[in-house]
Amino acid sequence: MELFIKWAVCTSLVLIPIPGTDGSIVNFHKTCICASNIVSCSKMNLTTVPSDLPKYTAVLDLSYNDINRLRAEWTTYKLPKLHNLLLSHNGLHFISTEAFVYVKDLRYLDLSSNNIRQLDEYIFEPLGDLEVLLLYNNHISQIDRTAFTGLSKLQKLYLSQNQVSRFPLELVKDKTRPEKLSLLDLSSNRIKVLPIQDLQDLPAWLRNGLYFHNNTLICDCELYSLMTYWYIRRLNSAVDFKDDYTCILPGPDKKILHVFELNVHMNCSTYNESVEEAFLEQSLVLKCDTRHRNMSKTWMLPGNVEVSPGSNQTAVVQPDGSLEISPVKLEDSGQYTCFAVSKHLNETLYVWVKVHNFTLNVNSETLNTAYTTLVGCLASVVLVLIYLYLTPCRCFCCPGQGKSKNQHEDSIHSSMLSATPTHEDLATKAEPNRHVAFIDPKDLQGQNGKVNRTGEEELEDEAKHGKGKRKKSVSDSISSVFSDTPIVV
C-alpha cells in the first residue's frame, strides 16, 4: 500500500478551494487536511510521514497514526516555517538522532503517548528554538545527560508518566539548565531519591513549576521539610498536587504515606524559618526570591523605612531586585520586607537578618585554625602508623581541649614531625608555612575552591556531607555565603 499511494499533500491543490469550506482544502487522496499553513494528517492510519510537505507548513499534525519510526529522511529538505510538530499517539519507538536537522525552527514538539524508551545523547540538539517539549506517557527509563543539550530556549518540559528513576539534575542546575525553563514535570515516574539540597537552592520561580508528585520517593524528614516549606511559600507544584505527594516508608511492608503527614509517622519537626546571619563590615545580599520571574521589587528596612534610590542608605536595591547592604552594621539586624508586583501576582516576602558583633575575619581565622588542626591531627595519626609506633604519640592537637591558638600550632608541628625529635624548634620557626606542610592539594582546593568556579561542584558534594557550610564561610565573602539561603515568607 505504502509504496503506491503517493502521499501528495496540498501543494498542487492549494489553488482549488472547495466552495463553502472557508478556504480549507481536502486533498484528493484524503490524507491530509490543509488550512493555509496548517497540515493536519491526524487519524489517517499513516505508517510514514507524508512526503512532499509544503515548505510553508507551520503546523504539522501527525497524531493518532501508526508512525513507529521517525527516520532521518522523513523530510529530505528544510521546513523553515515549521514551528509545531505533533506526533502523539503513534506507537513511536525510534527517533533518529538526525530526525530534527531540517526542522530547526520548531517551537512546540509533541511526542507524548508513544513507546519511546530512552532519550539518546544530543537527540534534541538541533532544536535551539524549542519552547515546549511533550514527552509524557511514554516508557522512558533512560535519559542521557546530554539529551536536552542545545535546548537553550526550552520553557516547558513534560516528562510525567514515564519510568524515569534518576532525577535529571542537569535540567535545573544553574549552569546547565535551559535559561528560560519554568516548568519541569517529573510526576508519576520512579524517582526514589531527590537531590534535596540542590532543589532547596533553586530560585522559587523554578521550584514553583517543578512537579514530582506520585513518584516512588523514600520517606524521610528532609522530604517533609522540603514540601512543607514549598507549601508555605504557596508554590504551585506543592499546592496544586498536595494530596498526590506520596512516599514509601522504608521497611519490610513498604507502606505508602502522604508526604504532608510524615510528621505524624516519623516525628519530623515542622519547617523553621531561617535567619540570615551576617558579620560586621561585610556586604550582605538579600534575595527577593519570588514565585514568578520578572517582578518589580521594592524593599523596606527594619522599622518600615523604604529603600529609595538616591538617599544615602547603605542598603541599595540591585538591578535583579535583590538588596545589597554594605557595609553591614550592627543596627542592620531585623526584619526586611520585599514587595514584588507583576501583572499576575503580588507577593510580600520577609527576610530576617541577625548581625553578629564581630567581623568575619576573626571567625575565619578560628575556623582556619580548627581546620588546620584537624588535618594536622589526621596527618600525625597517619605518620604514627607509618613509623609503626617507633616514637610515642604526642598528639595534643585534637580540637576542643581548651588550648590556645599558639599551642595548637606548636603541637601540630611537633606531632607531625615527631619521628625526628630534634625538629621541635624548627617546626616553630617554620610556622608561616604550616598550611603548605599539612594540606594536600585536594584539601587546598577544598578550602579555596569556592573562589574559582570549578571548585563549586566539589563544595556541593561536601555540603551533602555536612561540611560545606563551614568551608564556604572560611573562604568566601559574606554575600556568597548567604546568597544561597532561602528567603522566608
Ligand SMILES: *[C@@H]1O[C@H](CO)[C@@H](O)[C@H](O)[C@H]1NC(C)=O
Ligand atoms: C484506519 O483503519 C481502520 C481499521 O483498519 C479503519 O476502520 C479506518 O477507517 C481507517 N481510517 C482511515 C482514515 O483510513
Ligand SMILES: *[C@@H]1O[C@H](CO)[C@@H](O)[C@H](O)[C@H]1NC(C)=O
Ligand atoms: C501514579 O503513577 C502511576 C504509575 O507511575 C500511575 O499508574 C497512576 O495513574 C498515577 N496516579 C496519579 C494519581 O497520577
Ligand SMILES: *[C@@H]1O[C@H](CO)[C@@H](O)[C@H](O)[C@H]1NC(C)=O
Ligand atoms: C518525637 O520527638 C519527641 C521530642 O523530640 C520525643 O519526645 C518523642 O518521644 C518522639 N516520638 C517518637 C515516636 O519518636
Ligand SMILES: *[C@@H]1O[C@H](CO)[C@@H](O)[C@H](O)[C@H]1NC(C)=O
Ligand atoms: C525554631 O527557631 C526558633 C528561633 O529561631 C528556636 O527557638 C526553635 O527552637 C527552633 N525550632 C526548631 C524545631 O528548630
Ligand SMILES: *[C@@H]1O[C@H](CO)[C@@H](O)[C@H](O)[C@H]1NC(C)=O
Ligand atoms: C521582563 O521580561 C521582558 C521579556 O522577557 C524583558 O524585556 C523585561 O526587561 C523584563 N523586565 C524586568 C523588570 O526584568
Ligand SMILES: *[C@@H]1O[C@H](CO)[C@@H](O)[C@H](O)[C@H]1NC(C)=O
Ligand atoms: C545622610 O546620612 C546622614 C547621617 O548618616 C543623615 O543625617 C542624613 O539625614 C542622611 N541624608 C539623607 C538624605 O538620607
Ligand SMILES: *[C@@H]1O[C@H](CO)[C@@H](O)[C@H](O)[C@H]1NC(C)=O
Ligand atoms: C497588586 O497590588 C496593586 C496595588 O498594590 C493592585 O493594584 C494590583 O491589582 C495587585 N495585583 C494583583 C494581581 O493582585
Ligand SMILES: *[C@@H]1O[C@H](CO)[C@@H](O)[C@H](O)[C@H]1NC(C)=O
Ligand atoms: C561589640 O563588641 C565590642 C568589643 O567586642 C564592644 O566594645 C561593643 O560594645 C559591642 N557593641 C555592642 C552594641 O554590643
